[in-house]
Amino acid sequence: MGDSIVWLRAVTKDYGQGDVVVRALRGIDLTLDRGDFAAVAGPSGSGKSTLLNVMSGLDRPSSGEVSLDGRDLTRLSRSELSRLRLTRIGFVFQAYNLLPVLTAYENAEYVLMMQGVPASARRERVMGLLELVGLGGMEDRFPRELSGGQQQRVAIARAIASEPALILADEPTANVDSKTAAALLDLMQQLNEEKGVTFLFSTHDRKVMARAGRLIRLVDGRIAYDGEAGSLEALDADEG
Amino acid sequence: MGTLRIAWRSIWRNGRRTAITVAAVGMSTLIMVVTFGLMDGMRIDMVHNVTHLVLGDVQVHATGYRADQSFYKAVPEPEAILDAARAAGVHAAPRAYGYGLVSVGHKSAGARFWGVEPAAERAAFDLAGKLAQGSFLSDSAEASRASRELVLGRKLARSLHAELGSEIIAVVQAADGSLGNELFTVVGILVSCGEDMDRSAAIIHARDFELLFVSGGRIHEIALNARGTVSPERVAARLEAAVTGKAELEEKKPEKEAGGVDIETWRELNPALSDMERLFGASMWLFSLIFFLAAGLGVMNTMLMATFERIREFGVLKALGSTPWRILRDVATESFVLGLFASLLGAVLGAACNLYLAHAGIDLSRYGDVFVEGVAFSPIWRAAASVEGIAAPSAVMVVVCVLAALYPAAKAARLDPVRAMTHV
Numbered sequence A: 001m002g003d004s005i006v007w008l009r010a011v012t013k014d015y016g017q018g019d020v021v022v023r024a025l026r027g028i029d030l031t032l033d034r035g036d037f038a039a040v041a042g043p044s045g046s047g048k049s050t051l052l053n054v055m056s057g058l059d060r061p062s063s064g065e066v067s068l069d070g071r072d073l074t075r076l077s078r079s080e081l082s083r084l085r086l087t088r089i090g091f092v093f094q095a096y097n098l099l100p101v102l103t104a105y106e107n108a109e110y111v112l113m114m115q116g117v118p119a120s121a122r123r124e125r126v127m128g129l130l131e132l133v134g135l136g137g138m139e140d141r142f143p144r145e146l147s148g149g150q151q152q153r154v155a156i157a158r159a160i161a162s163e164p165a166l167i168l169a170d171e172p173t174a175n176v177d178s179k180t181a182a183a184l185l186d187l188m189q190q191l192n193e194e195k196g197v198t199f200l201f202s203t204h205d206r207k208v209m210a211r212a213g214r215l216i217r218l219v220d221g222r223i224a225y226d227g228e229a230g231s232l233e234a235l236d237a238d239e240g
Numbered sequence B: 001m002g003t004l005r006i007a008w009r010s011i012w013r014n015g016r017r018t019a020i021t022v023a024a025v026g027m028s029t030l031i032m033v034v035t036f037g038l039m040d041g042m043r044i045d046m047v048h049n050v051t052h053l054v055l056g057d058v059q060v061h062a063t064g065y066r067a068d069q070s071f072y073k074a075v076p077e078p079e080a081i082l083d084a085a086r087a088a089g090v091h092a093a094p095r096a097y098g099y100g101l102v103s104v105g106h107k108s109a110g111a112r113f114w115g116v117e118p119a120a121e122r123a124a125f126d127l128a129g130k131l132a133q134g135s136f137l138s139d140s141a142e143a144s145r146a147s148r149e150l151v152l153g154r155k156l157a158r159s160l161h162a163e164l165g166s167e168i169i170a171v172v173q174a175a176d177g178s179l180g181n182e183l184f185t186v187v188g189i190l191v192s193c194g195e196d197m198d199r200s201a202a203i204i205h206a207r208d209f210e211l212l213f214v215s216g217g218r219i220h221e222i223a224l225n226a227r228g229t230v231s232p233e234r235v236a237a238r239l240e241a242a243v244t245g246k247a248e249l250e251e252k253k254p255e256k257e258a259g260g261v262d263i264e265t266w267r268e269l270n271p272a273l274s275d276m277e278r279l280f281g282a283s284m285w286l287f288s289l290i291f292f293l294a295a296g297l298g299v300m301n302t303m304l305m306a307t308f309e310r311i312r313e314f315g316v317l318k319a320l321g322s323t324p325w326r327i328l329r330d331v332a333t334e335s336f337v338l339g340l341f342a343s344l345l346g347a348v349l350g351a352a353c354n355l356y357l358a359h360a361g362i363d364l365s366r367y368g369d370v371f372v373e374g375v376a377f378s379p380i381w382r383a384a385a386s387v388e389g390i391a392a393p394s395a396v397m398v399v400v401c402v403l404a405a406l407y408p409a410a411k412a413a414r415l416d417p418v419r420a421m422t423h424v
């Protein structure tokens, strides 16, 4: 257990108003520590995406407290939140991750460019990262010229390029086959172990869950399990 | 990777749609460039027709002469003005005016006599070539005197039933109060040169004028024509400097004689033409508003579709931490690049058309004569192929394209990232 990166207390999130309120999160207490390699699992509609969005400031909680890297997200303005995401959080999404008009290199470099990192420094870092994620020699390919797994590797390279405190990945392996999913997990694990990057990813996939160091299982907007991923009953209880 | 390069790639994602938009914007630019060229050509021609006939860019009179046209208000030192004009490389024609009676047989009419230097008129103005019949005065005073040459305005000739060779008796009050009279022969009849000249002009050699009016070489008007080499305002400014500079040298002269002249540009001399010329320019822009509006709406539609197709991408960008500003800028840049490309295309094609139309012109002679301010217009309509005439509408078109993209761009910039990413 190191120091904490994300800290949630009694977080709820309701969608809609009046009679048709959807209670997506119903009181979440959660602490994520530096160096965690954690998975959020749970049935569809259990609140996985909502949790990740609240954590990154993409969505505001209905009540409760959220702090990231020691900053109280509920007190930040929209532009402060977007600045925080730009500098402190890396994102990998399920699909449409990459800009189709940019090459692999340009996509990976995009966040650094938005941060105003000079071109020469960007070049050095991004070329190294593409090599690291196994895309050496493919930097000039456009996303349509890459496989789904390769595209996610570009997204991972982009996410770690600015060395954020936390990488949030919402179902990063949902659109790739199981072999590719395993390879992506290898990559994420390697980055976690070698570079100490903190990961939180959501998934439906049991094999992916099993790779996590920590498993957080959501049911109906509540945390039903939080602990070792190796524990089989935790996995079995999940209906996928 | 520059913003412009990304924008260029983005607009060609939907090649066909972009091609159609580029064609529409380029075509609008082309039409506007050609229209501006033709209208500008007409505007310049219109002004030239009037100023190059007799008016000139600038005229110099004795102070107050234009108000009462008094015979005694002569330009104080015409030689100095002519010297200054010569130094500035501007053609100048000195003129003297006086009123009197002309008669042919038992027909008579009032006339305004012009005493001119035919050689100077020929060099500075087009008048000497504007004859319906006959020819202009001889340059030499002797030749003109020998054949008693006189040129008549068109309507004056008609009302006198005068023809080439008709004998004309001129009766005037001379400067010394005596009655001056002289016999002339009509050697030329002018084409339409404007109502005043048509009705009253009786043009004779300056030497003949001096003898007829006993005028002692008085000059009432010096008309200067730079023929486009210098702007009228510059000519006026240089004369002003010359006149006041001279005044400084000869301090002993009384104040009113030191300056003693009115220096006025054609805009002051003919405010109606000046207003017309300005209205012409304004109406061109008014007309072009329609084209800008149509092109702008086309671009807005294209950019709306282009941003709508990419809602999820904008969502990802905003999630990654892109500011609304950046997205606004990126979308506006796409439209700028599209507009620039299309306008350049239109400008190049338009420039080619204008160069052709400036060279070959459009022959309007079969539609009959056109008059502006009573002056016959040249029957060949030529475009003006000026850099501003091509650049101005093209540049405005680019601005219009950027403005048209602001609404779609603002929509993209304001997207909520979570909703945008789940948008189907």
Ligand SMILES: Nc1ncnc2c1ncn2[C@@H]1O[C@H](COP(=O)(O)OP(=O)(O)OP(=O)(O)O)[C@@H](O)[C@H]1O
Pocket (backbone or CB within 6 Å): A015, A016, A022, A023, A024, A042, A043, A044, A045, A046, A047, A048, A049, A050, A051
């Ligand atoms: N913008 C929204 N408006 C209304 N309801 C929403 C909205 N977003 C999510 N919900 C609801 O909140 C609940 C949690 O949704 P969420 O997307 O977090 O689930 P999830 O665990 O990510 O599901 P999945 O595995 O299908 O991705 C669901 O019942 C969903 O219908």
Ligand SMILES: [Mg+2]
Pocket (backbone or CB within 6 Å): A048, A049, A050, A170
């Ligand atoms: Mg989800």
